[in-house]
Amino acid sequence: MNFAVLLTIVKFTGWVCTTCRESCKARFHNLETSHAKSAEEIASLSASLAGLQRDMHQLDDKLNNLFTTNTTNFQASAVEKSSYGTVDPTVISVTVHNTLQDMHRCQRNVIVSGFPEVDDVDDKITSRSFVKTI
Numbered sequence: 001m002n003f004a005v006l007l008t009i010v011k012f013t014g015w016v017c018t019t020c021r022e023s024c025k026a027r028f029h030n031l032e033t034s035h036a037k038s039a040e041e042i043a044s045l046s047a048s049l050a051g052l053q054r055d056m057h058q059l060d061d062k063l064n065n066l067f068t069t070n071t072t073n074f075q076a077s078a079v080e081k082s083s084y085g086t087v088d089p090t091v092i093s094v095t096v097h098n099t100l101q102d103m104h105r106c107q108r109n110v111i112v113s114g115f116p117e118v119d120d121v122d123d124k125i126t127s128r129s130f131v132k133t134i
């Protein structure tokens, strides 16, 4: 083979011997396989992403519904509260005072159990006679 002729066109054709061509073919085949795998993975990722977006929209809708329901409930309860009208602060203080007094009185209560039941006699009378004997 006349290498002198080859050398004049090598800058356009490249230097390709049989080994290099085989190696290039193998590398190209590997590239094709990798590309196909990548394309498959991208398709799978796209499907997953679409699923995630759908789920996210559903969650978003649920959250919005929850928020709307809660806001409506809150507004309804606010209206309910205002229907009671304004309460006089002295009424509140009297109620609190009475409740505390009642609780204090209950602390001093004496509970008697195991009292024998007597026919034809009211429990009030029996308990009064019991208290008198103490």
Ligand SMILES: [Zn+2]
Pocket: 015, 016, 017, 018, 019, 020, 021
């Ligand atoms: Zn070569």
